[in-house]
Structure formats: structure tokens, C-alpha cells
Amino acid sequence: MQFAWSYKTNYLNAVCNIFHQEGSWAEVVSGFEYDKAIDNGVAGSKIIFNGPNKSEEDLKKAIKNDSLIHIDHLEELYSLIFLAEELKKRPKVAIRVNMDTGIYPMWDRFGFNYENGQAWDALNKIMISKKLDLVGLHCHIGTFMLSPNAYAIAAFKLTDLAINIEKKYSHYIKYIDLGGGFASKNTLKGSFLPGIDTNPSIDEYAEVISSALINSALNPEHLPTLILESGRALIDDAGYLLGSVIANKRLSAGKRATILDFGVNLLFTSFWYEHKITPAQEFTHYSEDTVLYGPLCMNIDVIRENINLPLLNKGDQVVAHCVGAYNVTQWMQFITLRPKIVLIDLDEKVHIIKDNETNQTMVSLEKLPEHLKKIDLK
Ligand SMILES: Cc1ncc(COP(=O)(O)O)c(C=O)c1O
Secondary structure, eight states: OEEEEEGGGOOOHHHHHHHHHTTOEEEESSHHHHHHHHHTTOOGGGEEEOSSOOOHHHHHHHHHTTOEEEEOSHHHHHHHHHHHHHHTOOOEEEEEEEOOOSOSSOOOSSSEESTTSHHHHHHHHHHHHOSSEEEEEEOOOOSSBOOTHHHHHHHHHHHHHHHHHHHHHOOOOOEEEOOOOBOOSOOBTTOSSOHHHHSOOHHHHHHHHHHHHHTSSSOGGGOOEEEEOOOHHHHGGGOOEEEEEEEEEEOTTSOEEEEESOOTTTOGGGGTBOOOEEESSOOOSOEEEEEEEOSSSSTTOEEEEEEEEEOOOTTOEEEEOSOOSSSTTTOOOOSSOOOOEEEEOTTOOEEEEEOOOOHHHHHTTOOOOHHHHTOOOO
């Protein structure tokens, strides 16, 4: 079994390097992420290149480096056959398969569909072309999957394709990549109970996946490697955001509102999670239902629509928990600047791993046309 770290979940170099040191390969979905993995020292052959948007230049680089290219659509398949001829090299490929696993809406926009025969058709095109080396089968059935059984269905459908390839071409698939999607301990908006009490454990996913592979019709002498691209389940719980209270006020209907110095600009995931927020110093015994706003001058900047909190005062600090996944890659530079990020090591030593932005950072890429420089506003 092999992990491939999903770069888009958190591509801070320090974080990627920890995963690579623990043995993870890299799973990337753009030329930018691909180059980042190479710069982080990952061998080309240990980079899985997913996603619908790989340029010809990206594909050439990936072919030359022996990376594992997961084909998303027929245009990409034909480009690869063309590039294989041009570069006189057999690219290592897999196809991404989408399928009905009982989870709706279905994620059928990526890859080739299993039920309608698109996936089988793409596999035949690859095998008959002889230009591409079919090494794997891939799927990523969704994210924050609360039903482990969906992975059993996915594993069954991918093994079915592997067995048919074996039968028809006597060709053995080297790996089955079941993607990511395992839930972290966060609580999704609208959930009745907290995620920490109800979300499946890693053991439950592991049990379902390993049983499905062992019980499949795959020949035990030729079992493919299982690859997982788990993102949020591995990093969400490790990230915290420290902020402070700017002000309190009463809304027109009397509800308490607290304005924090971080909002959806830094905590993108507050659009779909009810993040746990706790005070970072001694607090009152009295608590009250409160709405938590961010600092942006924009109505949608809400961190929690309702949370029962002790009374916080201006300057008090709060901690947002489980924010390690999909925030530092999706946060936006909107209205204000982004802060520093620190890593706390096992000896509790603090390391700055990303500096805060300054006005200079923001303008460094801007260019003012000559004719606009001449205007004197004084
Ligand atoms: C192809 C692929 N693999 C892995 C992941 C990681 O998913 P997760 O963070 O849900 O584990 C994603 C995220 O969307 C993805 O698109």
C-alpha cells in the first residue's frame, strides 16, 4: 500500500516535506503543483498527475520524468499517444474512472464512466494503441465520504476492469488507486451531532477497502498495490488558527454578535464546516448564543451562524480547530493581508513556515502603465 500526498489539500512546503519523509508520494492536479513536487525533491516516478487540465508542456515533462499520468478525458488520451510517438517513449498511464457508488450527486465530471462503458472503451483504446503503458486504475469518488461502503463498491468496479483487462490482453494492472475522501473529525453544516462522535474512523474505511480487494476475483498472486490519496483526513485535525476579538455588538433582534480578526478570507472551509471555536484564555461561566463574524466589510463573512460561547471581550483570543485542510491553499487575499503560518514540532519548538504578506508582496507583481504614472494628485 502506498500513500500519495494530495498537494491541493495543503501544499505548504514544510507540510509536503513531512509527508514525503514519512514515505508519501505526491498527488498533483496542475503544472504548478507538479513543479512544486519536483522542487520538493520527489522523484518523477513517484508523482501521480491527476486533473482535467494538463497542458502539452506538462504532459511532456511528466512523460520524460516517468510520472504516473491519470487520464481524465479522450483529448488527453489522444495527446498522450501523439506525444509518445514524438518523444519515442511509452508514458505510464492510468485512467480516472467515475461510477455510481450510491453517493449522490455522482462525481461524474472527472474521468470515464464505468456504468455506460466509457471506461472500458478508454482502456481498449489504450491497449490497442500499444503506445501507452497501462499501469493503474484510479478513482476519487468524492470528499468527506461518510459512508465507508462506497469504497467497497468502487474497489469492486475497479477490480472488475482490471480482471477484464487481464482476461482480454493478459496484462496485469500494477496498482489500484482509490483516491481520497476519508472524513476528518470536523462537523459538516447541518449535521445533528458533532463529527468527532459520528464520522467513520480510519479503521472502518481500511476494513471495507481491504475486504473488498481480498474478496474480489483478483488473482492473489498478482494483487495490485493499493494507492490512497487521502488529504483532509491526514491534515485537517493538525491545523489551528489563532485570532482575536475586534468587538461585540447586539444585532437588531438582540442576538450577541462577536467580530473576529479572521473571516472567510482565511477560513474558506467555514462555508461548509461548523468549526469548533474556543476561547484561548480563562472565560466566564455565563455563555450565550453568538454569531461570529469575520473582519471583512462584506455580508457573507460569517464564521459561525450560531455558537454557544462564553462572553469574550475586545482583544481576547480564540482558536479555530481542525483547519489544516483546504484553507492555506484556498484562502484569499481579499480586503486584507494574510498572516504568518508556524509549525510546532514534536519538541514544541515553533518554526515560521510562511511569512505574512505585506503591501509590498501584493504590489510586487503589479505594473503601472507609463501614462498613469504622470498624474499628480497633490
Ligand atoms: C483526485 C483527488 N485525489 C485526492 C484528493 C484528496 O481528497 P480528500 O482531501 O477528500 O481526501 C482530491 C481532492 O479533491 C482529489 O481531487
